Amino acid sequence: MANSDVNLVVQRGTVHAIVGENGAGKSTLMKTLYGMHRPDSGTVRIDGKAAVLTSPSDAIERGVGMVHQHFQLADNLTVLENVVLGSEPRKGVRLDFPEARRRILEISDRYGLDARPDVLVEELGVGERQRVEILKVLYRGARTLILDEPTAVLVPQEVDELFDALRELKSEGLAIIFISHKLDEVLKVADEITVIRRGSTVATVLPGEVTSRELAELMVGSELPTAETRESTVTDVAELTVSDLSLVDRTGRTLLDDVSFTIHRGEVLGIAGVEGNGQAELVESLMGMRHVSAGTVRLGEIDVTDWSTRRRREGGMAYIAEDRIRHGLLLESPLWENRMLGHQTVPPNSKGALLDIRGAKRDTERIVTDYDVRTPSIDVLASALSGGNQQKLIVGREMSGDPTMLIASHPTRGVDVGAQAAIWDLLRDARAKGLAVLLISADLDELIGLSDSIKVILRGRLVADADPATVTPEQLGSAMTGAEGAA
Amino acid sequence: MSGRFDLRRIALAVAAPVLAILFAMLVTSVVLIVSGNDPIVAYVTMFEQLGKPRIQVNILNSATTYYLSAVAVAVGFRMNLFNIGVDGQYRLAAMLAAAFAGTVTLPPVLHVGLTIVVAMMVGAFWAGIAGILRTTRGVSEVISTIMLNFIATGVVAYLLTPGRLAVTTQGSNNIGTAPIPPSGQVPGLSIIPGTTNLVFGLIILAIVIGIAYWFLMGRTRFGFDLRAAGASEPAAVASGVDVKRMIVYAMLLSGAVAGLVGMPQLLGSSYSYGLDFPTGLGFTGIAIALLGRNSPVGIAFAALLWSFLDNSSNSLEFEGVPKQAVLIMQGVIVLSVVIAYEIVRRYRIRIVARDVGRRLAAATSDKEVVA
Numbered sequence: 061m062a063n064s065d066v067n068l069v070v071q072r073g074t075v076h077a078i079v080g081e082n083g084a085g086k087s088t089l090m091k092t093l094y095g096m097h098r099p100d101s102g103t104v105r106i107d108g109k110a111a112v113l114t115s116p117s118d119a120i121e122r123g124v125g126m127v128h129q130h131f132q133l134a135d136n137l138t139v140l141e142n143v144v145l146g147s148e149p150r151k152g153v154r155l156d157f158p159e160a161r162r163r164i165l166e167i168s169d170r171y172g173l174d175a176r177p178d179v180l181v182e183e184l185g186v187g188e189r190q191r192v193e194i195l196k197v198l199y200r201g202a203r204t205l206i207l208d209e210p211t212a213v214l215v216p217q218e219v220d221e222l223f224d225a226l227r228e229l230k231s232e233g234l235a236i237i238f239i240s241h242k243l244d245e246v247l248k249v250a251d252e253i254t255v256i257r258r259g260s261t262v263a264t265v266l267p268g269e270v271t272s273r274e275l276a277e278l279m280v281g282s283e284l285p286t287a288e289t290r291e292s293t294v295t296d297v298a299e300l301t302v303s304d305l306s307l308v309d310r311t312g313r314t315l316l317d318d319v320s321f322t323i324h325r326g327e328v329l330g331i332a333g334v335e336g337n338g339q340a341e342l343v344e345s346l347m348g349m350r351h352v353s354a355g356t357v358r359l360g361e362i363d364v365t366d367w368s369t370r371r372r373r374e375g376g377m378a379y380i381a382e383d384r385i386r387h388g389l390l391l392e393s394p395l396w397e398n399r400m401l402g403h404q405t406v407p408p409n410s411k412g413a414l415l416d417i418r419g420a421k422r423d424t425e426r427i428v429t430d431y432d433v434r435t436p437s438i439d440v441l442a443s444a445l446s447g448g449n450q451q452k453l454i455v456g457r458e459m460s461g462d463p464t465m466l467i468a469s470h471p472t473r474g475v476d477v478g479a480q481a482a483i484w485d486l487l488r489d490a491r492a493k494g495l496a497v498l499l500i501s502a503d504l505d506e507l508i509g510l511s512d513s514i515k516v517i518l519r520g521r522l523v524a525d526a527d528p529a530t531v532t533p534e535q536l537g538s539a540m541t542g543a544e545g546a547a
Numbered sequence: 548m549s550g551r552f553d554l555r556r557i558a559l560a561v562a563a564p565v566l567a568i569l570f571a572m573l574v575t576s577v578v579l580i581v582s583g584n585d586p587i588v589a590y591v592t593m594f595e596q597l598g599k600p601r602i603q604v605n606i607l608n609s610a611t612t613y614y615l616s617a618v619a620v621a622v623g624f625r626m627n628l629f630n631i632g633v634d635g636q637y638r639l640a641a642m643l644a645a646a647f648a649g650t651v652t653l654p655p656v657l658h659v660g661l662t663i664v665v666a667m668m669v670g671a672f673w674a675g676i677a678g679i680l681r682t683t684r685g686v687s688e689v690i691s692t693i694m695l696n697f698i699a700t701g702v703v704a705y706l707l708t709p710g711r712l713a714v715t716t717q718g719s720n721n722i723g724t725a726p727i728p729p730s731g732q733v734p735g736l737s738i739i740p741g742t743t744n745l746v747f748g749l750i751i752l753a754i755v756i757g758i759a760y761w762f763l764m765g766r767t768r769f770g771f772d773l774r775a776a777g778a779s780e781p782a783a784v785a786s787g788v789d790v791k792r793m794i795v796y797a798m799l800l801s802g803a804v805a806g807l808v809g810m811p812q813l814l815g816s817s818y819s820y821g822l823d824f825p826t827g828l829g830f831t832g833i834a835i836a837l838l839g840r841n842s843p844v845g846i847a848f849a850a851l852l853w854s855f856l857d858n859s860s861n862s863l864e865f866e867g868v869p870k871q872a873v874l875i876m877q878g879v880i881v882l883s884v885v886i887a888y889e890i891v892r893r894y895r896i897r898i899v900a901r902d903v904g905r906r907l908a909a910a911t912s913d914k915e916v917v918a
Contacts, residue, residue: 369787371787392778400771402786402787403786410768434907436903436906
């Protein structure tokens with residue numbers, strides 16, 4: 061049972077936040093409201109009328125719209141085309157674009173969304189794309205908006221813009237359901253907050269009455285950890301040395317430009333940056349998934365620039381991928397096969413050319429126990445686990461086989477508070493064990509809390525250094541957008 | 548893992564093909580009734596064939612060929628490669644292997660062994676072209692293997708002329724490669740009593756290939772890399788699999804098995820590649836690999852079923868039922884099994900997730916009671 065006994069009342073003209081751990085049932089609840097699931101019992105009322113929602117189109121018809129966490133836009137179409145896609149206005153058999161443009165501009169003006177209907181979506185930044193998603197939903201006549209983790213991909217400045225737009229929407233009498241992990245933001249924007257734990261609503265509170273700590277404690281039902289690391293473990297032994305790394309893609313675009321840095325054993329180097337400024341390319345270059353155009357990568361004393369991904373992994377590089385669903389897991393394979401992934405060439409997973417299935421299974425049991433992966437068995441498919449438990453399995457896997465270097469890309473993205481704390485602990489343990497850690501994260505508190513030093517990446521270049529002991533998220537945010545120099 | 552869970556998994560695995568077959572029988576029945584035939588008579592007639600030793604031999608023999616063809620296709624399917632070219636690969640391989648076996652003089656076992664090696668190499672070469680094109684030029688293997696089928700037809704026609712690799716058979720219009728001497732033939736097995744017809748000796752080769760396929764996919768690092776690349780290419784790349792190299796290997800492997808498809812017939816019955824050598828087996832293999840869900844055991848059942856349908860269809864003519872009814876049934880089985888598998892797959896993911904959720908909830912509430 062994913063939800064039981066959920067009570068939720070959302071008033072028109074308010075922002076109602078829903079918070080809860082991953083796997084607490086937020087998504088299930090939202091899917092129910094959006095008609096993707098039928099509830100076994102209980103009712104949904106919209107404007108006082110009982111509504112039976114059997115499909116998203118039912119929900120849209122009754123004015124419920126959903127903005128998904130992952131944008132569902134076609135990059136090679138214009139904003140206008142994306143917005144009308146699926147509900148195109150017709151004049152006879154022809155599409156009535158002038159009418160569509162008129163309506164889009166009208167909605168955009170009314171809610172302050174600043175839409176540019178004729179620009180290709182691929183040319184838009186993340187914040188603007190999100191506004192297109194919102195526009196799309198409003199265009200279909202939504203009066204109740206469900207936003208699923210809308211701030212996960214935004215920098216602080218963009219978050220503020222989003223919140224301005226939300227205030228505009230609510231003043232026009234729309235009801236907004238806002239799902240987020242970031243409690244500070246929830247407290248800033250919400251009029252009411254409902255906490256979900258293990259599938260049930262445990263409390264509805266007003267933002268003025270609680271602190272973010274209290275809120276988090278309501279979510280997990282226990283005390284809350286912080287991201288701060290204690291005493292320094294940084295040594296002066298260089299583990300990863302990157303010199304003058306450049307990457308140019310086939311079209312001649314420079315993705316990485318003269319990137320140099322050194323990570324010592326026991327050091328966490330944080331990379332701050334707005335997504336799409338070369339972080340993914342940097343990680344993929346370091347892991348040997350891309351061929352760099354110039355520069356060298358040294359692991360300890362050894363030049364590994366020409367090594368394959370497999371050789372680098374065998375040589376002690378561990379990798380927590382940014383997108384665990386795409387890069388970190390085989391979703392339709394059992395956990396023990398996922399334990400082997402990336403480590404299929406080394407014990408306990410294989411002996412020579414043959415797999416050691418018994419060894420892999422035994423070691424999966426160890427990871428499940430040691431890293432607190434909540435699963436009934438190691439034979440279930442990876443897709444059956446919640447995001448946090450998937451990530452704990454990945455961390456456990458990557459930490460096995462005594463790596464000397466760990467690349468952690470957004471290690472706590474989309475995981476619940478409990479798993480986040482556990483993953484932070486694991487990263488701290490890795491650092492204490494003398495690993496060199498490269499941490500990339502959009503969560504600036506996490507970055508500041510865990511890193512020994514921070515570098516800011518902008519358009520493929522490392523443009524600034526920051527000292528995590530003194531820098532604030534706002535200063536980092538400015539440096540990330542290139543607004544001012546070093547923080 | 549509880550027994551109930553495993554039972555359900557088996558039930559789910561069997562449900563899709565069984566439902567597809569029942570649905571196909573239903574559709575075929577409707578067609579038969581509409582066209583004025585009695586479906587019951589048709590099915591009874593077909594099942595009666597099962598009791599005839601001669602038909603039993605034929606079923607095993609066709610199934611042997613179908614099995615090899617389907618395994619060749621399945622190797623590609625396992626990593627999302629659609630080797631539509633098994634057909635061209637086996638025809639070219641069989642023709643060149645036949646020409647080889649008909650000209651060389653070798654001791655018995657070696658003769659057969661080398662012929663098989665030649666066939667595998669030709670098949671691998673022909674499929675490898677598609678693999679190389681895919682990795683170096685980005686050409687979809689679907690397109691290139693279809694094209695290579697046509698080219699194979701042309702090459703076979705060119706080479707299969709007198710003066711090149713063919714000789715005319717005395718007293719017939721047929722031309723073919725020089726007959727393979729007894730040292731290169733594989734004797735049949737008389738494992739079915741009550742008939743003088745023999746089962747292809749190379750049925751053993753099909754069984755060996757099935758076991759090798761199972762072992763390679765499930766028990767070796769190579770198989771794991773291949774399956775990982777098929778399940779999620781980005782995840783495989785991140786795990787250190789060289790996906791381009793795996794594409795070439797998978798195509799070579801698929802082609803090598805495809806090269807074997809013609810061998811049971813060539814070395815066990817025709818002893819020469821002529822104009823009358825069976826064609827189209829590569830496409831049958833695609834259908835059977837789909838039906839058998841790329842599993843070595845599943846494909847075996849699917850090959851036997853397909854072979855039964857093929858070999859019992861002739862009997863329908865005696866009852867005045869058009870034997871094309873069997874083609875309809877085969878077509879509907881493939882279509883509906885693809886759909887049924889997808890439905891079962893989604894259902895399974897959902898049911899497993901729900902099961903995990905429920906058991907975790909139960910476990911936590913137990914703990915709380917204790918605490």
